[in-house]
Amino acid sequence: MSDRWQEMVVFVRVAESGSLSRAARELKLSQPSISRIVGTLEARLGTTLLLRTTRSISLTEAGTLYLERAKHLLAEMEEAEQATRGVDSLHGVIRLAMPVLYGTRVIIPALATFLARHPDLRVEMIMSDARQNLITDGVDVAIRLGVGPLEDSTFGARRLALVERLVVAAPAYLSAHGAPTNPAELARHDCIVQHGLFGRESWRFTHNQTVTSLNVSARLWINSAPGILAAAVAGLGIALVTRVMAGEELRTGQLKHLLEPYRLDPAEVYAVFPAGPRPSAKVRAIVDHLGASLDVPD
Structure with missing residues (x-):
């Protein structure tokens, strides 16, 4: 060298x-x-x-x-x-950043076949709901969820999936406070808002082609998806979550889907790579694998 x-x-x-x-x-x-x-x-x-x-x-x-x-x-x-x-000789380390719950429930299970295919690759996972500085943190590729334009627009990016968002609450909360029948009624409810991602105070609903945006009353601000989920299950308020994030809790009845006729814009899942539009072969390989595993939308 x-x-x-x-x-x-x-x-x-x-x-x-x-x-x-x-x-x-x-x-x-x-x-x-x-x-x-x-x-x-x-x-x-x-x-x-x-x-x-x-x-x-x-x-x-x-x-x-x-x-x-x-x-x-x-x-x-x-x-x-x-x-x-040849591609089968991929080796080295990939530093992969991802949100905690989405990473745990979707990304990690999708990596099994990828790692089996490339035994000389190692993956270092950085799991956090805070947005990392991809350059200073040495991240090769980050999985990001959001609504609207991506930050870090100078980086390379590829859309991997769309994730349904919905409003939920625990049966205990609904027994004590009742269930809202339209978005305007959220103003009188305790809502749980997540810092930094798509849980901001302004929630935007579409019903019969009519769009309604309203600022919810946030009693709890939490900086992680697991915290949002735990608070909602504990009956502390109404939360905006993804179906991936709360799927098990919805199936078991720990959470109830509210305002079903009213749709929220889906969250977009992106792979973001700071190396620009031409990332390394190993980054391209893992992004291609995740794209195939997560069923990239048109």
């Missing part, structure tokens, strides 16, 4: 792992060697790429720019090698 390629590989691994020692273990180099290689790269470029403290490593603005370009170049090199060796 040339010195410049080694510098690039080492820097990307340090930036993605956030640790000199972890990068050293993964690359089978000593920690002083890792530190020296990064220092040599910074000296050659004449700028600081990483801010180091005793507890953490973070990227400078120059480091973020270099990381994006370096990952792109390394992906192209990997693609050239994979084209020579």
Whole structure:
């Protein structure tokens, strides 16, 4: 490996792992060697790429720019090698970010055949309902659910599925407060709203081609889908969920589907990859697999 390629590989691994020692273990180099290689790269470029403290490593603005370009170049090199060796030789690590409940109930079960097909691939899963910075977190591909335009529009993206959204509540809540018969009645109910995704305070319904948007009264704000689901099952209010998210609870009667004649816009499921429209062969492979598994909509 040339010195410049080694510098690039080492820097990307340090930036993605956030640790000199972890990068050293993964690359089978000593920690002083890792530190020296990064220092040599910074000296050659004449700028600081990483801010180091005793507890953490973070990227400078120059480091973020270099990381994006370096990952792109390394992906192209990997693609050239994979084209020579064939797709069955995919190897390395894919860092895959996903929402907690959708990842648990849909993405993870879909990975079994993919991993069996590619035994030399490893997947590192980052499961969080918070939106990660895909560059600084070293994410190769993120699964994102939302309604409306995607954020990070400069990234590559592929739509994987549409997910039905619905309004639900527990029998205990409905016994105490009654069930709304139209969206306007939600104003007098306690509603549970999720930060950051599609559970914002304004809920938009369509009925007989008439669109109604209203701001619900949020008594609870929760930053995770499992929390939203648990609060709804506990009878703490009315929640906006996806059918994937609450399917089991609806089947068992722990939650009731409300306002059935009124439709909410579906959530779109996307694979987002910061490498741009030409991701690495391994990222393309996992996105293609998920697209086939989740039945991509037209």
